[in-house]
């Protein structure tokens with residue numbers, strides 16, 4: 364029997380910034396954790412680097428509008444009202460200083476003690492990772508460091524209105540090597556499932572997509588087992604010690 368993973372000290376968390384490439388990226392399990400966190404009074408903000416405009420058969424400007432509305436509905440199911448969606452090109456997101464600059468700016472504005480992103484490995488549990496996810500995750504881990512350095516993207520802090528900021532934790536969802544977990548209730552789990560179902564038109568355009576009510580509960584049970592809970596979510600957590 365393998366050793367159980369420790370629980371995240373989320374009773375110490377105050378503000379969590381979630382940085383991902385697309386609408387829906389947080390809705391494959393992570394949003395159940397977010398439901399728990401907002402219930403605890405933790406402020407959670409989402410930064411989506413693209414509008415997901417290349418994800419449906421519709422013309423991109425139509426898709427962007429649909430996905431904005433669906434992401435707002437997904438956020439509402441888990442208690443999130445702070446949603447920012449940037450204009451980086453969906454499907455063609457590039458790791459760049461521009462991307463790091465945009466993420467660092469949001470870290471300096473929101474001043475989270477925790478930054479959460481998704482796995483940036485080439486290969487992940489569900490198969491070959493998508494290019495935008497790799498770029499988003501890598502840019503996020505670098506922007507976490509950038510945000511604390513007054514000499515990096517110094518124009519953001521030169522007038523003293525924004526200040527450098529160093530988050531205390533970096534969490535990676537869907538990581539190949541999870542280190543910590545949190546237990547969630549059935550109510551959190553159901554809100555997580557509802558948040559994915561909020562992407563209604565997007566999912567309708569993916570006829571092969573499994574039913575969230577069928578595929579998600581076993582996923583929460585499996586991750587719960589690794590922390591000794593009925594339902595759970597696991598993360599690779601980096602204690603940045605600041």
Ligand SMILES: [Zn+2]
Nearest residue numbers: 384385388496
């Ligand atoms: Zn995605």
